[in-house]
Amino acid sequence: MCGIIGYAGSKPCAHGVLLSGLKALEYRGYDSSGIASFQGDQIKIVKAKGKIKELEEKIKDVPVVYYLHDFYTCCINPNLMKNDNQSCIDRDIPCEGCYYFGKKAEHLEKVRHFLRAFENRITFVAPAEYTKKHWIAFYPEYADKTIVISHQKAIGEYSGNKETALNEEPLRLGFVGAQKQIKGWDIFKKVVAAAEDAGCNYDFYYFGNGSEKVDGVTAVNVDIATQGKDAMIKNLKEKRISAVFLVCVWGETYSYTTYESHAANCYIFAMKSGGNIPYTVEKNHWGHVFSTEEELVKGILDEKTLREEINTWKKNAAPGAAAYMDNDDILKQFSDKRKAVVDWKSEQISLEQRLKRAALNVIFKELRLKNKQ
Missing domain, CATH: 3.40.50.2000 (Glycogen Phosphorylase B;)
Structure with a gap:
């Protein structure tokens, strides 16, 4: 006999809801437990033998890496443009008068709630020093958790196209x-x-x-x-x-x-x-x-x-x-030994969808990555 609890919603801490439910069923004396959650088109499963606290330990120790692709954590407009025509990244112009301002407070509260849920195990990765500097101006409390990993690494030198243009040449x-x-x-x-x-x-x-x-x-x-x-x-x-x-x-x-x-x-x-x-x-x-x-x-x-x-x-x-x-240094952020035991199961999809995905993967590998080496 087993006990099952489910949750449907948008809370960033859904695992907390599920753990609370499992603890409510623990009196039945189960010797193992697990949580399954959707991530894209897959199901992520974390399992543990013993009491619920064993499962809780596995979940809370999983490192979280947050990539700073843009400034969505700073404003509902990820480009930080007042009315989409004036940069406000240096925070030197007031938010009042911007049509994003009315939704900003609610948006930032949701973002901060999400970040606080993982703040003891989160690492923020910025693609450039500039990005890190400006992001921690909004979130100084995470300065020591923010690192820089560039998207790319330079290889060798190219000495061509360094000729000077003659006066009569365009x-x-x-x-x-x-x-x-x-x-x-x-x-x-x-x-x-x-x-x-x-x-x-x-x-x-x-x-x-x-x-x-x-x-x-x-x-x-x-x-x-x-x-x-x-x-x-x-x-x-x-x-x-x-x-x-x-x-x-x-x-x-x-x-x-x-x-x-x-x-x-x-x-x-x-x-x-x-x-x-x-x-x-x-x-x-x-x-x-x-x-x-x-x-x-x-x-x-x-x-x-x-x-x-x-x-x-x-x-x-x-x-x-x-x-x-491509700079693969970011993969080191996932080499932490404090990992949960995770199994992956593909979502049930039709044969037509599988064929489409396979075809797109072939196109991607052949065209977009053909010059990767």
């Missing part, structure tokens, strides 16, 4: 990434229009898979899903791009395109509000950080000074990486 300038306002796409279009009006000797390019066409801009399709994970680097090298616009207006927590651009030895234009992009550019001397749109446009239109700036950097800067590999 400077090749490119925009890299998504055609979105927060990525600086609108700023780039303003720069293109202003440079055309001023008669600057520039060739503009767009690298990505966006559909918008802009007069005076050559579109280069880049899609890592079909061309491989190094597609952006290869295309920037092939077009011999002198400099790129990474003019995001929100606090990027990492930015793959920053490292891809530098791997192709491209000088980088960044906006001060762009998060880890300007932080990385200034720290490593990879380009020029502008404080405002007006300053950026003015700098681009000063063609003589801009050419000298880029050419000097090309001649004197250390070469970019030959390639970047």
